[in-house]
Amino acid sequence: MRFIPLILVILFAVAAGVFLATTKDKSDASPFSGERAYAHVASLVGLGPRYPGSKAIVDAREYMIGQLHQAGWRTSLQAFEDDTPRGRTEFVNIRARFPAADKDEIDWRLGGGMLLLCSHYDTKLIDGIRFDGANDGGSSSGVLLELASVLRNTPDLARQVELVFFDGEEAFVDFTEVDGLYGSRHYAKFWRPAPASEKPAAAYVLDLVGDARLRIDPPSDSPRDLLGELYSAAEAAGERRIFGLHPTPITDDHVPLNAAGIPALDVIDADYISRGRWHTAADNLGSVKPESLEKIGRVVLELLTRRFGA
Secondary structure, three states: OOOHHHHHHHHHHHHHHHHHHHHHHHHHHOOOOHHHHHHHHHHHHOOOOOOOOOHHHHHHHHHHHHHHHHOOOEEEEEEEEEEEOOEEEEEEEEEEEOOOOOOOOOOOOOOOOOEEEEEEOOOOOOOOOOOOOHHHHHHHHHHHHHHHHHHOOOHHHHOOEEEEEEOOOOOOOOOOOOOOOHHHHHHHHHHOOOOHHHOOOEEEEEEOOOOOOOOEOOOOOOOHHHHHHHHHHHHHOOOHHHEOOOOOOOOOOHHHHHHOOOOEEEEEOHHHHHOOOOOOOOOOHHHOOHHHHHHHHHHHHHHHHHHHOO
């Protein structure tokens, strides 16, 4: 009988070893960190409301460019002006690509076969309140910055991707053909005249991806092949239950891309709009959870791996 405790100890040690090995395998398979993505969101929110033309959005742009360069990505800025209900306003999109070698130049005019991962980083200008846009603009930008850091470890995969941070997604008054989506409309103009072989193959636009009650419902008019690709990646990542389909079209940055001949899908928590925090002072850091950011990051990484076979 005195040997039984020793046997139990051995069995426990073996079981613990299996558990730790399994945990390590999962960690290695999914290096995306929701905590690091959340830290990026916190840094952006700490700068203040990031509406176009503000000091905060200039500071946000400098922060994001610095993080991208630190992760080995090259950036190109699309600066432009456009008429808005509040007058002529300057906007700046950020494009990022991973170079083949340190000294190689990037031809930003060529995008054939590439996949776009997009976010907007501006916040809506709302008189009388401090609108942090932690979830609306912050969460998706935090996810892309963490993805940039993770993808540097698989350069062949990183070179298949262009990260795009749009300025001016928010409408100054209400979404119309000339108010809202300023950055994505300008970016789409860049690709519209390009031959199909030189355009990016597809785009995934992330928006509102940080809420604790995360539910991703792309719009009903989404390209079916991209929708299937997203669902398959979510299934493989163990997150299929949080993905559905919104019953109507949605106005977001994917719309100009589709119109320019780049199939684009909106990865959006459409229900967040009706939960009471959208475009209010309550869209602060308390409205973003690292766990939700990590779920989205793992699904996107799975999607990239399955698409490009890395």
